[in-house]
Amino acid sequence: MTTLGKKKNSGVKEFFRKKIVSLKRKPQTIPLLVLALAFLVYSLNLTHVSNTTAKIQLSGMGLCGFCTMLFSMLSFVCFLNAFPHRKKTNVPMLVLMFLMLALLIVCDTFYMGQITKAITRADHPIVVDANTIYISKAAAMLGVHRIIVVIGAVMTLLVPVLRKLLRKIDTSLPVEENAQMGEIMLSGDN
Numbered sequence: 592m593t594t595l596g597k598k599k600n601s602g603v604k605e606f607f608r609k610k611i612v613s614l615k616r617k618p619q620t621i622p623l624l625v626l627a628l629a630f631l632v633y634s635l636n637l638t639h640v641s642n643t644t645a646k647i648q649l650s651g652m653g654l655c656g657f658c659t660m661l662f663s664m665l666s667f668v669c670f671l672n673a674f675p676h677r678k679k680t681n682v683p684m685l686v687l688m689f690l691m692l693a694l695l696i697v698c699d700t701f702y703m704g705q706i707t708k709a710i711t712r713a714d715h716p717i718v719v720d721a722n723t724i725y726i727s728k729a730a731a732m733l734g735v736h737r738i739i740v741v742i743g744a745v746m747t748l749l750v751p752v753l754r755k756l757l758r759k760i761d762t763s764l765p766v767e768e769n770a771q772m773g774e775i776m777l778s779g780d781n
Contacts, residue, residue: 612762618753619674622746626670629695629739630663632732639729640702646726647709647717655698655705659736662698666691670747685747692744699733699740706730 614620633640637660644652669688673681706726709717719726746753 608762608764611757611760615754615757615760615762617674618757619670619747619750621753622743622750623667623670625739625743625746626663626666626692629736629743630667632739633659633663633736636729636732639725639732642725643706643729646723647705649705649709652702652705655702659695659698659702662691662695666695674750688747689744692740695740696737699737703730703733 637656640656644656666688669684669691673684673688675681706729710719710726717723717726
C-alpha cells in the first residue's frame, strides 16, 4: 500500500475514533439524531399531508398536522434542555418531551384514522387514484413517522444503557514504542 493510501486509511480510522469518543461523552446524541430523522421525514412530506387535508377536509386533520409540526420542534427544545452539558438530567423536561412524543403518536394515529374514514365511508368515499396518490403517500409516511418516533423514545429511555455499552469500546490511541520515548527524553536534555 502506498504512503498516501496509508495516510487516507489512518485518517478515516481517526475520524471514526473521534466520532465514537464524542458519542461516549454524549450518548444522548443517538436518540437526538433519530428524533431529527422523524422530524425530517414528516417535514419533507408535508406537501402530501397538506394536500390530503385539503382534499378530505374532515374535522381535526389540519389541527393534527399543525400539532405534529409544533410538538416535533418543541420536543427538540425539551430534549436539549433535558440533557444539559456537564449537568445531571433535567427530569421535568424529559417527562415533558415524552408527553410531546406521545402526542405526536396520537396525532399521527388520528390523522391516519381520518384518512381511513374518508376512503371507506359509505357515501361519497374518496377514491385514491393517480391524481390523489398523495393520500396513500401521506398515510404511509405517517406510519413510518410513528415508528421512528417510538424508536427515538425507546432510545432516549436507553441512554444509560447506551452510555455503558459505548464505554466498553476501546478508543485509546496505541502507545509508541518505548525506544522512541527514550529518544525524545534524551533529546529534551540538551
